[in-house]
Amino acid sequence: xxxxxxxxxxxxxxxxxxxxxxxxxxxxxxxxxxxxxxxxxxxxxxxxxxxxxxxxxxxxxxxxxxxxxxxxxxxxxxxxxxxxxxxxxxxxxxxxxxxxxxxxxxxxxxxxxxxxxxxxxxxxxxxxxxxxxxxxxxxxxxxxxxxxxxxxxxxxxxxxxxxxxxxxxxxxxxxxxxxxxxxxxxxxxxxxxxxxxxxxxxxxxxxxxxxxxxxxxxxxxxxxxxxxxxxxxxxxxxxxxxxxxxxxxxxxxxxxxxxxxxxxxxxxxxxxxxxxxxxxxxxxxxxxxxxxxxxxxxxxxxxxxxxxxxxxxxxxxxxxxxxxxxxxxxxxxxxxxxxxxxxxxxxxxxxxxxxxxxxxxx
Numbered sequence: 001x002x003x004x005x006x007x008x009x010x011x012x013x014x015x016x017x018x019x020x021x022x023x024x025x026x027x028x029x030x031x032x033x034x035x036x037x038x039x040x041x042x043x044x045x046x047x048x049x050x051x052x053x054x055x056x057x058x059x060x061x062x063x064x065x066x067x068x069x070x071x072x073x074x075x076x077x078x079x080x081x082x083x084x085x086x087x088x089x090x091x092x093x094x095x096x097x098x099x100x101x102x103x104x105x106x107x108x109x110x111x112x113x114x115x116x117x118x119x120x121x122x123x124x125x126x127x128x129x130x131x132x133x134x135x136x137x138x139x140x141x142x143x144x145x146x147x148x149x150x151x152x153x154x155x156x157x158x159x160x161x162x163x164x165x166x167x168x169x170x171x172x173x174x175x176x177x178x179x180x181x182x183x184x185x186x187x188x189x190x191x192x193x194x195x196x197x198x199x200x201x202x203x204x205x206x207x208x209x210x211x212x213x214x215x216x217x218x219x220x221x222x223x224x225x226x227x228x229x230x231x232x233x234x235x236x237x238x239x240x241x242x243x244x245x246x247x248x249x250x251x252x253x254x255x256x257x258x259x260x261x262x263x264x265x266x267x268x269x270x271x272x273x274x275x276x277x278x279x280x281x282x283x284x285x286x287x288x289x290x291x292x293x294x295x296x297x298x299x300x301x302x303x304x305x306x307x308x309x310x311x312x313x314x315x316x317x318x319x320x321x322x323x324x325x326x327x328x329x330x331x332x333x334x335x336x337x338x339x340x341x342x343x344x345x346x347x348x349x350x351x352x353x354x355x356x357x358x359x360x361x362x
Contacts, residue, residue, distance in 0.1 A: 002248045005164035005230070007045040007126075010036065011154035014051035015171040016236030024055045024084075028237065030091055032169075035242040036131065037095035045126050047161065048088075048099075049134045049154040056080030056087070077138035088133050098130045103137035106147055109156055110274045115267055119160050126161075151217050155224045159266040163229055167245055168217060169236030174253030175218060187251050191218075193225055193258045193359070222359045225255035227266050268327050268356040271314045275327060277307030277334055278316045279349065286319045289326065290357060296348035297328065297355065299340035309334045317350070329354035 012032060019025045029052075036046050054073060057080025063072045085101045092099045102121065108114055125132050134157055136147055147153045151168060158166040178185035221231040234245050234252035244250035281289070285301025297317065309315055310333045317325040328350030330337070340346045 003165070003230070003246050005044065005246065007047075007161060007163045007165075008039065009047045009049060009154055009158040009161070009163045009166045010242065011049040011150055011166065011168045012051060012236060013150065013168070013170050014055065016169050017050070017052040018055045022055060023059050024052060024087075026087070029087065031239070032236070032242070033088065033091040033095070035240060037092065037097055039242060039246070040095075040097060040129075040131070047122065047126075047132045047134065047157060047163070049150055049157060050084070050088070051135065051150050053077045053080040053084050053135055053138060056083040059083070074139050081135065081139070084135075085133060092131060098128075099133050100125050100130050102132050102134045103139075104134065104153065105137050105140060106273065109160075109270060112267065115160065122157075122161055149216065151220050155220045156270050158224055158229050158231075159227050159270060162263065162266070165230040165232065166221075166224055167232045167234060167242065168221070169234060169241065170217070171235065171237060172214075172233075173235045173238075173251050174233050175214065188253055189251070191222070191225075191253060191255045193222070193256055219359075221255045223269060225257045226359050227269055228257045228259055230257050231255040264329075264354060265356050268314065268329065268354065272316070272327060274314055275316045276313040277305065277309035277330075278318055279337070280304040280306070280318050280320065280322065281325065283320060286325055289317070289355070294352045296352045297350040298348050299337070299346040300342060300344045302337070302341050302349065305334050305337045305341060307334065315350070317355075324358050326355055326357040328356065 016032075017025055017029055036048060039046055054076045057076030057078070060079055060083060061075070063075060067075075081101075081103070085099070088099050102125075104118065108118055122132055134153065136150060136153055154166055154168065157163075172180050174187040174189075175191065176185040177188055217233060221233065224231050232245050232252050232254050234241055234250065238244065238250060241250065245252055279297070280303045281297065281301045282303050285297065288295045288301065289297060303320065309330050311330055313330050314327055315330050316327055319325055331347060331349055331351060331354075337349055340349075
């Protein structure tokens with residue numbers, strides 16, 4: 001295969017697995033299982049992040065239109081998840097492959113211990129040649145704690161497992177330089193790691209059965225590429241799409257990866273929702289942190305400490321206009337940080353090894 005990826009996360013969107021009437025597309029699912037099995041036969045590791053539980057539930061039970069939307073989703077997801085994983089299990093068994101169900105919530109990524117525990121679960125599955133089938137646990141996820149969509153979840157999994165590539169299968173050929181419905185629009189084949197503004201050429205329209213739009217996909221893809229992982233957005237309804245992406249035989253969008261980040265930085269990058277405090281830095285510190293040189297955050301560049309945090313907590317770094325610069329692990333608590341604001345010859349509050357700069361800032 002042309003692209004030499006050994007560990008691949010494949011995210012299959014709800015629009016790929018669902019027919020126009022909202023029911024599961026079993027023929028498409030079967031074809032994707034065949035492709036994953038073919039990649040596995042080459043000695044590659046594949047992790048599948050799959051939507052489709054709600055659609056599977058819809059094929060088994062009719063929900064009253066008057067029912068509460070959250071309750072209906074819980075009902076359909078809990079029934080559908082069983083059907084979905086059983087369907088995958090049966091399909092993979094024809095290729096003498098085992099798959100495993102891994103249901104996760106956003107909470108599972110919040111603390112380092114939980115994160116490492118989940119990471120070891122995936123590792124033992126991969127070591128035993130099992131294909132993890134990952135989905136958000138919609139049954140117990142409440143709205144404010146849900147992932148934006150399964151793209152965000154797939155990005156977290158790819159980062160956690162040091163994947164070589166994340167392939168997002170959608171119902172379009174990639175990111176277009178205009179409206180995909182316009183004949184003049186073309187797929188952007190490659191997006192460099194410095195690109196931060198997508199609003200000018202990406203339609204904000206959401207997919208019919210999915211939760212996220214294309215701009216959400218772009219921001220997530222860029223964040224993952226910043227961590228050294230190639231991200232492809234391709235059309236999951238194209239025949240043999242996975243081998244074609246890997247052989248560079250099909251039009252798709254590839255986000256070019258930056259050099260590989262450490263495992264700790266990969267965790268920090270996705271920990272914005274668990275940040276305990278904020279630190280405002282002056283223009284000099286912002287320039288130093290975002291320069292090409294490895295720089296730690298020193299108290300001399302700090303203007304203000306907001307919130308309480310302890311040593312080891314994630315904190316957000318903001319510039320004077322309160323725009324995000326990055327995330328880091330505090331080397332000491334907010335009480336000591338307050339005492340040292342603006343002082344020279346002090347220990348860094350955030351060491352470079354535990355600092356992740358947001359793509360927009362770097």
